[in-house]
Amino acid sequence: MIDTDLQKSLRKIRPTLLRFAMLQLRNEAAAEDVVQETLLAALEGKSAFSGRSQFKTWVVSILRNKIVDHLRRGAREGSLPLVDEQGDEDFDALFDGTGHWQEPPGDWGDPAAVIEQRGFYEILELCMKALPENVARVFTMREVLGFETEEICKELKMSSSNCWVVLYRARMRLRECLQMRWFGAR
């Protein structure tokens, strides 16, 4: 790819990168920073882009690493907000007195096919934004950035069991949201 093409492609992809970073950092200044670093790294490392993988995939993978660095740094400096250990939200209402589902979960079909559908990721983003900030941070570290659970607990100074509970709550909320806004709406 020649330079001007690269710059054009990066300009085009910038809003996506910002949205991606914002969802995970929930802080505009920090998101701007990691995106700047990513664009710079992409320009400097353009020879590393083989053209075999998708351009966007390549840039997003750089951004992921920048976000991971940012979170690790934040954890070291103690600037990541602590995750609330409390939270009385539970999902017991989903079950009857004998522990059976009130409303049995439905068949969502083949993920590979569904995620290709137009508009799916917009809905997923909406659902992510609806999560409380701390819950979203733990969840994206685990599922988007691929941290091991142990590392998340350590970095965020949470007990393991609390980590599992927070991840569980995130999944339950996302499930509910997708059911309502995506699967229920078609």
Next chain:
Amino acid sequence: MKSCRDVHRLVSEGQDRQLSFAERLSVRVHLMLCTACRCFDRQMDFLRQAFRNFPGE
């Protein structure tokens, strides 16, 4: 036998930690017998796959 309420928690936790042998066994047996929890299990896999591919193309 474990209830759906117990099993759905273990299905989620199974994505974050290694379940014990007894836990794995009880989940597997429950899933064989319960369509609803099988769907839930697949929904959890769905979430994992969707977020691994985030933000989509």
